[in-house]
Amino acid sequence: MTKIAYLGPEASFTHLAAKSLFPSESLVPMRTIPECIEAVSQVKVDVAVVPVENALEGTVPLTIDYLFHEADVYIQAEVLAPIAQHLMVHPDHVAHWDQVETIYSHPHALAQCHKYLSYRLPHVPMEQYSSTAAAAKLCAENPDMSIAAIANETAAHEYGLVIVERDIHDFHFNHTRFLVLGSEKNQLTFKGHQPQIKTTWMLKLPQDDRPGLLHQVLSVFAWRRLNLSKIESRPLKTGLGHYFFIVDILEQEDHVMMRGAEEELTFLGCTVKSLGSYTTYETESD
Ligand SMILES: O=C(O)C(=O)C[C@]1(C(=O)O)C=C[C@@H](O)C=C1
Numbered sequence: 001m002t003k004i005a006y007l008g009p010e011a012s013f014t015h016l017a018a019k020s021l022f023p024s025e026s027l028v029p030m031r032t033i034p035e036c037i038e039a040v041s042q043v044k045v046d047v048a049v050v051p052v053e054n055a056l057e058g059t060v061p062l063t064i065d066y067l068f069h070e071a072d073v074y075i076q077a078e079v080l081a082p083i084a085q086h087l088m089v090h091p092d093h094v095a096h097w098d099q100v101e102t103i104y105s106h107p108h109a110l111a112q113c114h115k116y117l118s119y120r121l122p123h124v125p126m127e128q129y130s131s132t133a134a135a136a137k138l139c140a141e142n143p144d145m146s147i148a149a150i151a152n153e154t155a156a157h158e159y160g161l162v163i164v165e166r167d168i169h170d171f172h173f174n175h176t177r178f179l180v181l182g183s184e185k186n187q188l189t190f191k192g193h194q195p196q197i198k199t200t201w202m203l204k205l206p207q208d209d210r211p212g213l214l215h216q217v218l219s220v221f222a223w224r225r226l227n228l229s230k231i232e233s234r235p236l237k238t239g240l241g242h243y244f245f246i247v248d249i250l251e252q253e254d255h256v257m258m259r260g261a262e263e264e265l266t267f268l269g270c271t272v273k274s275l276g277s278y279t280t281y282e283t284e285s286d
Contacts, residue, residue: 206269
């Protein structure tokens with residue numbers, strides 16, 4: 001049976017995304033994103049599902065940085081899921097939920113609810129946790145602690161918690177993108193996936209700070225009419241001002257224009273790390 005690693009525990013948003021793609025495979029919870037990626041890289045599992053970008057909070061830096069600096073794995077598919085955050089407590093604390101002493105959740109989830117938390121519970125400290133579901137589990141296992149978690153509805157059911165405030169994310173359009181990673185290039189397709197193909201490249205520009213270099217790099221894509229759906233920079237971790245770029249291109253990697261683009265980028269002195277071509281699949285909320 002195919003093994004799928006995901007950022008756990010059960011009922012995390014990543015688990016829901018993984019389950020929607022692989023409803024009858026063996027899903028293996030991991031404690032952190034690097035553990036998921038390492039499990040794929042060392043071929044202990046067939047694929048891993050990890051969060052990569054949220055519509056309100058942007059990139060999940062740990063995922064992008066680990067893919068660039070630490071591992072050689074490929075994107076085989078991506079999943080887009082709506083995200084609804086709820087505040088939940090152990091049943092013993094329902095009557096006085098607004099007097100909880102700490103609110104636990106994943107840093108992205110806390111940030112997605114920033115306005116709500118600062119307006120409604122301004123004096124309650126927040127504590128970052130490895131995932132929303134891990135925070136829910138913590139509340140369930142510690143009824144003696146006066147704490148709350150921000151997590152999804154499935155987590156409330158799974159861990160026997162009571163939702164005291166629903167939909168506390170600050171903006172209505174809250175979606176997260178998850179990647180399905182494998183140890184080799186292999187385009188997975190799922191029933192209902194979007195027809196658009198995307199390729200992700202990570203570009204390291206040469207360090208000799210020439211004027212117009214980024215313009216030159218972008219023109220490699222522009223004159224070939226290769227449509228970029230995203231460009232973002234992240235630190236190279238070699239010095240201040242040193243960055244690499246992540247570009248998502250709406251084209252299949254083996255297209256003649258893409259092969260030409262890669263050749264020209266290499267000629268310009270860039271290093272291209274390809275994460276492969278893949279399609280997008282959209283899920284519904286839990
Ligand atoms: O904590 C979870 O449940 C996760 O799956 C992680 C994660 C994230 O990294 O952004 C996934 C989706 C939501 O945006 C909040 C948290």
